[in-house]
Amino acid sequence: xxxxxxxxxxxxxALPGVARAECGKVSLAEMNWASASLITKxxxxxxxxxxxxxxxxxxxxxxTAITSxxxxxxxxxxxxxxxxxxxxxxxxxxxxxxKKATDVFSDGGTENWWVPDYLVKDHPELATIDGILAxxxxxxxxxxxxxxxxxxxxxxxxLIKAFEFDKHGMEVFNHGSGETLSAAMASAYEAKEPFxxxxxxxxxxxxxxNMVAVDMGPYxxxxxxxxxxxxxxxxxxxxxxxAPVLTVVTADxxxxxxxxxxxxxxxxxxxxxxxxxxxxxxDNGASSEEAAxxxxxxxxxxxxxxxxDAAREKLSAIFN
Amino acid sequence: MATYDFLFDGLGLRAWCGEKVSSGGxxxxxxxxxxxxxxxxxxxxSLDSIWSLPFPSLDELNRACPEFVRTRDMTKGVExxxxxxxxxxxxxxxxxxxxxxxxxxxxxxxxxxxxxxxMILFLAAVTxxxxxxxxxMAFVSGVLxxxxxxxxxxxxxxxxxxxxxCAFLCVLLGxxxxxxxxxxxRMQKLMIPLLDMLQTLPTFVYLIPLIFLFSxxxxxLYGIAIILYAIVPVVRLTxxxxxxxxxxxxxxxxxxxxxxxxxxxxxxxxxxxxxxxxGVNQTIMMSLAMVVIASLVSAPGLGVLVLRxxxxxxxxxxxxxxxxxxxxxxxxxxxTKAALARVNASTSVGSH
Numbered sequence: 001x002x003x004x005x006x007x008x009x010x011x012x013x014a015l016p017g018v019a020r021a022e023c024g025k026v027s028l029a030e031m032n033w034a035s036a037s038l039i040t041k042x043x044x045x046x047x048x049x050x051x052x053x054x055x056x057x058x059x060x061x062x063x064t065a066i067t068s069x070x071x072x073x074x075x076x077x078x079x080x081x082x083x084x085x086x087x088x089x090x091x092x093x094x095x096x097x098x099k100k101a102t103d104v105f106s107d108g109g110t111e112n113w114w115v116p117d118y119l120v121k122d123h124p125e126l127a128t129i130d131g132i133l134a135x136x137x138x139x140x141x142x143x144x145x146x147x148x149x150x151x152x153x154x155x156x157x158x159l160i161k162a163f164e165f166d167k168h169g170m171e172v173f174n175h176g177s178g179e180t181l182s183a184a185m186a187s188a189y190e191a192k193e194p195f196x197x198x199x200x201x202x203x204x205x206x207x208x209x210n211m212v213a214v215d216m217g218p219y220x221x222x223x224x225x226x227x228x229x230x231x232x233x234x235x236x237x238x239x240x241x242x243a244p245v246l247t248v249v250t251a252d253x254x255x256x257x258x259x260x261x262x263x264x265x266x267x268x269x270x271x272x273x274x275x276x277x278x279x280x281x282x283d284n285g286a287s288s289e290e291a292a293x294x295x296x297x298x299x300x301x302x303x304x305x306x307x308x309d310a311a312r313e314k315l316s317a318i319f320n
Numbered sequence: 321m322a323t324y325d326f327l328f329d330g331l332g333l334r335a336w337c338g339e340k341v342s343s344g345g346x347x348x349x350x351x352x353x354x355x356x357x358x359x360x361x362x363x364x365x366s367l368d369s370i371w372s373l374p375f376p377s378l379d380e381l382n383r384a385c386p387e388f389v390r391t392r393d394m395t396k397g398v399e400x401x402x403x404x405x406x407x408x409x410x411x412x413x414x415x416x417x418x419x420x421x422x423x424x425x426x427x428x429x430x431x432x433x434x435x436x437x438x439m440i441l442f443l444a445a446v447t448x449x450x451x452x453x454x455x456x457m458a459f460v461s462g463v464l465x466x467x468x469x470x471x472x473x474x475x476x477x478x479x480x481x482x483x484x485x486c487a488f489l490c491v492l493l494g495x496x497x498x499x500x501x502x503x504x505x506r507m508q509k510l511m512i513p514l515l516d517m518l519q520t521l522p523t524f525v526y527l528i529p530l531i532f533l534f535s536x537x538x539x540x541l542y543g544i545a546i547i548l549y550a551i552v553p554v555v556r557l558t559x560x561x562x563x564x565x566x567x568x569x570x571x572x573x574x575x576x577x578x579x580x581x582x583x584x585x586x587x588x589x590x591x592x593x594x595x596x597x598x599g600v601n602q603t604i605m606m607s608l609a610m611v612v613i614a615s616l617v618s619a620p621g622l623g624v625l626v627l628r629x630x631x632x633x634x635x636x637x638x639x640x641x642x643x644x645x646x647x648x649x650x651x652x653x654x655x656t657k658a659a660l661a662r663v664n665a666s667t668s669v670g671s672h
Binding site for chain 1: 351353392528531535537615617618631632633
């Protein structure tokens with residue numbers, strides 16, 4: 001009798017464990033910039049509250065994340081991986097080690113050269129690259145280039161050669177880090193000074209200040225592909241396409257956790273929507289967690305399509 | 321009901337606090353999840369509520385009284401006040417720091433335009449003049465030739481020019497400050513916390529706001545970063561060296577009727593020279609330590625290669641560039657130590 005009671009007690013203890021085992025442990029990368037942090041927090045919330053997962057956040061950056069995937073098959077889920085800066089991804093995908101879950105930016109990330117709107121208002125010709133090169137002094141005489149090690153640096157260096165910046169008297173300033181590039185753009189806009197440089201989006205700085213994308217002409221896939229390699233013999237003129245930004249999962253994770261893989265494959269944002277969220281976050285001094293809460297409370301219809309029925313029920317208890 | 325409601329009700333400030341809006345500012349995750357447990361009414365005082373008593377921080381008090389300022393309002397306030405008076409700061413600081421820009425640009429141009437053979441010969445000559453040691457001169461030339469051999473010459477020269485200018489300015493500004501500190505206890509009390517802050521405050525904390533003051537395209541930004549960090553050892557050690565001068569020697573100088581200035585230049589500084597030179601040595605080392613951070617704010621040189629290695633995951637590039645920085649540090653260290661040894665030897669007693 002005692003043994004029976006003991007067995008029943010043990011079984012009762014095991015029950016919560018069984019209930020938890022539906023999802024288990026998930027390691028989720030959190031990149032060190034605003035948009036990625038926000039997406040990670042939304043994903044984490046849905047996983048924990050909807051699917052009962054035990055989520056570990058792994059602070060990360062593009063290069064470190066792709067290396068970790070290559071060498072350690074970790075973390076399980078990597079949201080907002082910019083493929084242009086992680087060329088190793090294509091090789092890993094071909095080997096079958098990682099899988100693309102989805103395009104987390106539904107219309108791709110934007111990469112562009114920008115000038116402030118007050119400059120274009122006073123001088124409409126500055127909206128095109130030819131107009132800028134004809135009047136370099138109007139935009140400050142300097143092009144703010146990406147730091148060394150970013151994918152855009154290679155493309156920009158080739159485009160600089162193709163557009164012949166030196167012949168038009170346009171200097172190039174190579175930034176040391178992304179922080180100084182955003183700070184330079186922000187400080188120029190605050191002081192209403194001329195600015196001409198590269199920025200990618202969606203970012204808080206683009207969401208906060210009204211910049212105009214410079215018209216660089218049409219996009220040509222072959223020319224751009226060559227521009228993105230270091231030893232491109234014939235750099236050409238081409239605009240930037242929308243940059244592919246993916247959520248990537250390890251192949252193991254997709255197999256062992258198909259429900260959560262399905263969730264992650266549906267989480268996706270438009271560029272404009274995310275920029276607005278980031279601008280809201282900056283204006284309200286909110287943390288990425290609070291911005292995630294704001295997104296979840298304001299966009300119930302959007303994320304309800306992402307989760308399965310069981311999760312939807314659990315989450316409705318919170319968002320009644 | 322917030323925990324600290326009683327405070328504001330008791331002080332009679334409820335009218336000033338105003339109506340509690342359900343979402344006073346962005347909702348936090350904790351608040352969202354709290355909506356799940358809608359059944360649990362908080363009934364009075366319990367042991368549990370003592371254990372989980374929240375600290376009366378700005379955010380916590382704001383929950384009880386919406387008029388109360390939150391921490392994020394405070395940080396926003398700091399930001400706004402900085403943006404507010406940065407224009408007036410700019411008017412004062414820009415002309416003061418412009419010479420730094422000119423010096424850095426000039427040095428970078430000079431070191432870059434001089435042909436390699438002339439440069440290496442010149443540096444070898446300077447080494448010999450400072451240390452009078454043929455071995456050291458050979459070592460320095462060897463290191464520079466090695467760096468040139470692995471195509472790091474241009475980067476090494478950029479780093480070297482920046483270090484020379486910054487270390488020179490550190491010594492030029494730091495020694496007088498150290499001397500002033502040594503003469504006045506009050507000034508020392510004022511300066512020590514400032515020096516501590518300069519050494520420990522993370523550089524990026526004040527560098528990003530500085531970008532709003534000066535343009536990041538100007539060399540003075542990273543020049544200021546390096547100087548603010550590296551000036552501390554020479555200031556401290558000059559102060560220490562002068563204060564450590566034997567009191568009996570000072571008494572003897574007083575007995576001879578020396579004026580303060582004669583004492584300073586004739587007795588104190590020569591006797592403090594070992595410490596001052598140690599300070600100069602440390603200043604140069606700390607300038608080199610700042611190379612990579614300076615490259616984060618667009619300084620040219622070996623730091624750029626290190627960053628490229630980090631970002632592209634080219635371990636070799638980063639390691640070799642880092643090794644280049646170490647080698648530069650070693651040669652500068654040896655040369656200043658040799659100069660210091662000669663200074664020590666010449667000022668030690670027994671030469672008459």
